[in-house]
Amino acid sequence: MRIAFLNQKGGVGKTTLAINVAGALSKRGFKVLLVDADPQQSALDWSGVRGEPSPFAIVAMAKPIIHKELPAVEKGFDHVIIDSPPSVHTLTRSIIGAADVVIVPVQPSPYDVWAAETLLALIDEAAAVVNPDLKTAFVINRKISNTAIGRDVSSSLQGYGKTVLSSEICQRVGFAESAAQGKTVVEIDPKSAASLEIEALTTEILGL
Numbered sequence: 001m002r003i004a005f006l007n008q009k010g011g012v013g014k015t016t017l018a019i020n021v022a023g024a025l026s027k028r029g030f031k032v033l034l035v036d037a038d039p040q041q042s043a044l045d046w047s048g049v050r051g052e053p054s055p056f057a058i059v060a061m062a063k064p065i066i067h068k069e070l071p072a073v074e075k076g077f078d079h080v081i082i083d084s085p086p087s088v089h090t091l092t093r094s095i096i097g098a099a100d101v102v103i104v105p106v107q108p109s110p111y112d113v114w115a116a117e118t119l120l121a122l123i124d125e126a127a128a129v130v131n132p133d134l135k136t137a138f139v140i141n142r143k144i145s146n147t148a149i150g151r152d153v154s155s156s157l158q159g160y161g162k163t164v165l166s167s168e169i170c171q172r173v174g175f176a177e178s179a180a181q182g183k184t185v186v187e188i189d190p191k192s193a194a195s196l197e198i199e200a201l202t203t204e205i206l207g208l
Helices: 014-027 042-048 066-073 092-098 110-130 149-158 173-180 193-206
Strands: 002-005 032-036 057-060 079-083 101-106 135-140
Touching: 002 014, 002 092, 014 032, 014 042, 014 079, 014 101, 014 173, 014 193, 032 042, 032 066, 042 057, 066 092, 092 110, 101 110, 110 135, 110 149, 135 149, 173 193
Parallel strands: 002 079, 002 101, 032 057, 032 079, 101 135
Antiparallel strands: none
């Protein structure tokens, strides 16, 4: 499966989710390729601080021909994760054309919900031309535990007519600490709340 994390807003946690879902899939025994399509190359920076081999392969491919080049580089892998740039970039259409599933991380904020409408219009327009079988789903990311706004955002997103995943990722210091070490949360503590959330998200994505 090709899974792209896509949102035109920066700071919504695309790279964090891409890296940690890739880690969760690798832990389950899958061969995983992470495509860093972000010109900032945050995923490559993450791998650079590990000090040991990554549990999954990472390649940089920040150019608008991903849908053409991916078949040649994904051979031998069970799943491909694509980390996208934080803008409506020229390669966004290529990512949409390459993916089986687009996961749209949304922070629990009205501004993020409003911005999602523009992104969905882009996804639907591009998918109609290059990838009519594309599946799109929202995931609420960086939710603050025990607050009502997460529930309100979920309800608002459902109005767009797309799947809203029941798995939600909370704002947890474990994600920042793992990134600083070049690790995934499932590597550092498989039983932590952050790891359990990522595992649940991974299972739900595979179910799509």
